[in-house]
Amino acid sequence: MTVELENVSKILSNTAVLDHISMNMQGGHVYGLHGINGCGKTMLMRVVAGLIHPTEGQVLVNGKFLSGQNSFPESLGLLLENPAFLNQFTGFENLWLLAQIQSRISEEEVRDVLRRVGLDPEDKRAYRKYSLGMKQRLGIACAIMEKPDLLLLDEPFISLDDDGVKQTFQIIQEEKKRGALVILSSHDYDLLTHASDTIFHLTAGKVTKHYIKTEDGTFREVGRCEVG
Amino acid sequence: MRSFNLLRYDLKKNERTARIEGLSVLLLSIFYYIFFYMDTLHCFWRTPTIKENMKILAQQNVSMTDSFLYLTGGMLPMQDLSEAADVQYPVKWLVIQLLILFFTAEFAREDISGGGLQILTRVHKQGQWWLSKCIWNLITVCQAYVILFLTWMICSLLTGLGFRGTINDLCFQGVFNTSPAVGEISAGQAVLIFIILPIFTTGAISLVQMTLTLFVRPVMAYLISAIYSILGIFAASPAFLINYAMSTRSRACGLYRFSPGTGLCLCVILMACAFVIGNMRLMTMDIINLPHMEKERSWL
Numbered sequence: 001m002t003v004e005l006e007n008v009s010k011i012l013s014n015t016a017v018l019d020h021i022s023m024n025m026q027g028g029h030v031y032g033l034h035g036i037n038g039c040g041k042t043m044l045m046r047v048v049a050g051l052i053h054p055t056e057g058q059v060l061v062n063g064k065f066l067s068g069q070n071s072f073p074e075s076l077g078l079l080l081e082n083p084a085f086l087n088q089f090t091g092f093e094n095l096w097l098l099a100q101i102q103s104r105i106s107e108e109e110v111r112d113v114l115r116r117v118g119l120d121p122e123d124k125r126a127y128r129k130y131s132l133g134m135k136q137r138l139g140i141a142c143a144i145m146e147k148p149d150l151l152l153l154d155e156p157f158i159s160l161d162d163d164g165v166k167q168t169f170q171i172i173q174e175e176k177k178r179g180a181l182v183i184l185s186s187h188d189y190d191l192l193t194h195a196s197d198t199i200f201h202l203t204a205g206k207v208t209k210h211y212i213k214t215e216d217g218t219f220r221e222v223g224r225c226e227v228g
Numbered sequence: 229m230r231s232f233n234l235l236r237y238d239l240k241k242n243e244r245t246a247r248i249e250g251l252s253v254l255l256l257s258i259f260y261y262i263f264f265y266m267d268t269l270h271c272f273w274r275t276p277t278i279k280e281n282m283k284i285l286a287q288q289n290v291s292m293t294d295s296f297l298y299l300t301g302g303m304l305p306m307q308d309l310s311e312a313a314d315v316q317y318p319v320k321w322l323v324i325q326l327l328i329l330f331f332t333a334e335f336a337r338e339d340i341s342g343g344g345l346q347i348l349t350r351v352h353k354q355g356q357w358w359l360s361k362c363i364w365n366l367i368t369v370c371q372a373y374v375i376l377f378l379t380w381m382i383c384s385l386l387t388g389l390g391f392r393g394t395i396n397d398l399c400f401q402g403v404f405n406t407s408p409a410v411g412e413i414s415a416g417q418a419v420l421i422f423i424i425l426p427i428f429t430t431g432a433i434s435l436v437q438m439t440l441t442l443f444v445r446p447v448m449a450y451l452i453s454a455i456y457s458i459l460g461i462f463a464a465s466p467a468f469l470i471n472y473a474m475s476t477r478s479r480a481c482g483l484y485r486f487s488p489g490t491g492l493c494l495c496v497i498l499m500a501c502a503f504v505i506g507n508m509r510l511m512t513m514d515i516i517n518l519p520h521m522e523k524e525r526s527w528l
Contacts (some may be wrong), residue, residue: 012516046516049349051515052516076349078349097237098347101350
């Protein structure tokens with residue numbers, strides 16, 4: 001899996017929310033996006049997911065342009081801001097309903113992924129009764145359940161307790177080992193350094209700094225966006 | 229296959245809403261029939277018991293055609309504005325149209341934010357997603373009308389109105405302030421103007437409304453559809469599709485000239501245009517995260 005952004009800009013209401021961003025990303029790596037609220041992290045994820053069309057530049061996923069009828073990557077797992085599911089169904093029922101659209105996984109696999117994120121697949125409570133942390137875990141489960149090649153996690157650590165954060169770190173590493181390209185965002189730099197191999201720091205829609213994790217676990221700044 | 233799976237998802241997701249909508253149409257239909265019975269049938273032939281009333285109705289040759297004309301007749305076009313003070317506005321008929329449009333107003337919009345993004349990205353092709361939304365929209369319109377017409381038919385049968393094509397002069401005059409131009413319509417014409425055309429017309433307007441929600445907020449799209457429907461009551465023109473939903477304006481009733489065949493063609497053309505325009509819009513629009521919808525219906 002590869003994702004390339006070539007000089008991508010997005011203008012909304014006369015403001016450049018993304019400003020000439022170029023990146024090359026490969027599967028089997030975790031890319032972190034860091035910045036304050038409103039710097040463009042979520043917008044960048046939406047562009048990669050195909051939900052937003054860039055004003056300039058292009059996005060290639062596995063060498064194919066995202067455009068027209070094929071504007072969403074074929075194998076995509078998505079957690080964007082607040083996860084939202086159907087209030088009247090349980091966590092399992094919600095995921096199973098979604099899984100049936102692509103019919104790629106079985107009921108047992110849905111149960112497994114719920115256990116992975118620390119939720120009980122036999123829990124009979126409707127989604128409306130979930131706590132914020134449970135909703136976040138369900139959102140993560142939804143993103144990873146079909147083993148996507150491209151995984152976009154926007155602020156995955158929000159509302160999670162310490163156990164939840166540890167589980168999420170573990171999940172991210174497992175997905176990376178599986179070969180997925182993971183892009184995650186957070187305004188918490190410590191969490192991001194723990195989870196990511198490469199970090200892009202965004203300010204006002206531009207990539208202002210770029211760090212790569214070295215062998216000893218520290219990050220060194222690089223001059224321009226390099227592969228991996 | 230994905231379209232079928234998506235339709236199944238929509239069915240499951242909207243199960244509870246569909247039940248509430250069905251119930252509201254059922255209650256409205258019963259309420260309207262009680263009104264029709266007391267206002268029209270009982271009013272003209274005041275009898276102490278329903279049994280006696282039914283005998284009188286049979287003798288007077290009041291049929292289901294009369295009851296359906298009451299439900300779907302709408303209003304005859306005004307010749308000029310001086311008639312405005314005297315005419316009986318088709319409020320009950322309009323409420324049915326606006327209620328069904330209300331049911332479908334938020335369909336597409338609620339699925340391009342929050343949890344709906346999970347659906348959209350799993351379907352991959354916007355065309356498939358949009359097609360399933362259009363089908364679901366039409367299913368909702370059909371469901372509402374099927375419940376409405378079935379309830380109306382059962383109530384008509386229970387009150388002694390038979391399956392006949394005759395139009396009772398007294399009933400017609402009481403509702404439309406004029407005599408009917410024809411004394412009878414055929415079964416085929418009756419099915420066409422009472423059942424098929426209202427479904428197609430409301431379905432077409434509902435699809436256009438749903439397409440509009442890709443450009444403007446649902447409340448605005450609903451207002452536009454509502455104003456278009458209301459204007460059609462006053463403007464007897466093929467440009468206002470709603471004319472074909474009013475059975476008294478049909479050529480079959482002989483009072484006016486709207487051809488059912490033309491109406492059907494226009495509806496199909498409009499549905500196709502709504503589908504194509506919606507599909508094109510989806511391919512180019514940015515799906516920005518709308519405010520998370522906590523409530524079932526959040527229009528603003």
